[in-house]
Amino acid sequence: MSENNSRVVVVTGGSKGIGRSVCLKFAEEKARIVIVHYDTDDIAANETLNALAERGVEAESHKLDVSSFEAVDVLFNDIFSRFEKIDVLVNNAGITRDTLLMRMNEEDWDAVISVNLKSVFNCTRAVIRSMIKQRSGSICNISSVVGQIGNAGQANYSASKAGIMGFTKTVAREVAARGITVNGVAPGFIDTEMTAVLSEKAKEFFIRQIPSGNIGRPEDVAEAVYWLCSDAANYITGQILHVNGGLYM
Numbered sequence: 001m002s003e004n005n006s007r008v009v010v011v012t013g014g015s016k017g018i019g020r021s022v023c024l025k026f027a028e029e030k031a032r033i034v035i036v037h038y039d040t041d042d043i044a045a046n047e048t049l050n051a052l053a054e055r056g057v058e059a060e061s062h063k064l065d066v067s068s069f070e071a072v073d074v075l076f077n078d079i080f081s082r083f084e085k086i087d088v089l090v091n092n093a094g095i096t097r098d099t100l101l102m103r104m105n106e107e108d109w110d111a112v113i114s115v116n117l118k119s120v121f122n123c124t125r126a127v128i129r130s131m132i133k134q135r136s137g138s139i140c141n142i143s144s145v146v147g148q149i150g151n152a153g154q155a156n157y158s159a160s161k162a163g164i165m166g167f168t169k170t171v172a173r174e175v176a177a178r179g180i181t182v183n184g185v186a187p188g189f190i191d192t193e194m195t196a197v198l199s200e201k202a203k204e205f206f207i208r209q210i211p212s213g214n215i216g217r218p219e220d221v222a223e224a225v226y227w228l229c230s231d232a233a234n235y236i237t238g239q240i241l242h243v244n245g246g247l248y249m
């Protein structure tokens with residue numbers, strides 16, 4: 001394993017949607033890819049693994065709740081013991097529990113903050129010591145446009161995504177001198193299962209507000225993530241790159 005120089009990339013929420021596109025993008029350089037997901041079954045994760053295998057990429061998937069500090073710690077120790085390093089961490093796992101604040105209960109709040117924000121702490125904490133030691137590494141955190149501009153019905157979600165922005169900038173400052181970049185990508189309205197639940201009326205309403213006039217594709221986000229984690233972007237850290245068709249400028 002140690003003779004293999006290809007990058008080791010961990011993508012949380014890599015089974016489908018944006019995370020799957022990120023995996024397929026990293027497959028182009030034949031990176032070794034570890035997917036973490038928490039779907040009820042392994043169907044989507046296996047589809048992603050098959051697509052990666054077709055491209056000749058070494059990949060594996062783990063079903064695990066990234067909001068659990070202990071579970072993340074165990075998994076990352078296991079990855080380090082077998083791959084010896086992690087070069088790229090993409091903190092992409094996320095959920096929504098949308099409702100107006102008036103109706104939002106404690107569970108809606110805690111679940112979204114834990115899965116979307118605490119997970120970013122858990123996974124980043126798990127890789128940072130090793131990245132500092134190897135004096136290189138890239139971390140990309142998936143935020144959201146609503147972390148910047150807010151969205152009625154998403155107090156929990158937008159707070160988690162704004163939290164990711166602050167976390168990203170702080171950790172970027174802490175590790176910049178060690179050759180590690182920490183950036184965020186804030187997607188706008190992207191066509192995935194997360195947005196598929198919206199009614200046609202709601203979709204039309206959102207699309208009317210996007211200057212480009214169309215919904216984004218997971219690949220649009222993956223391109224930005226990949227570039228921020230590439231050598232081409234090694235002087236870019238603590239930034240949030242918005243991928244949103246102009247919805248927020």
Ligand SMILES: NC(=O)c1ccc[n+]([C@@H]2O[C@H](COP(=O)([O-])OP(=O)(O)OC[C@H]3O[C@@H](n4cnc5c(N)ncnc54)[C@H](O)[C@@H]3O)[C@@H](O)[C@H]2O)c1
Binds near residue numbers: 092189190195
């Ligand atoms: N789709 C959009 O319009 C949009 C816009 C802005 C930001 N985002 C963000 O992009 C990221 C990916 O979203 P998507 O649209 O691809 O969503 P998706 O629902 O298609 O995929 C979500 C992924 O996260 C994983 N996940 C959920 N809870 C988890 C947990 N507790 N532990 C481990 N994995 C877990 C799922 O298993 C799945 O792999 C999310 O962070 C989301 O908030 C999406």
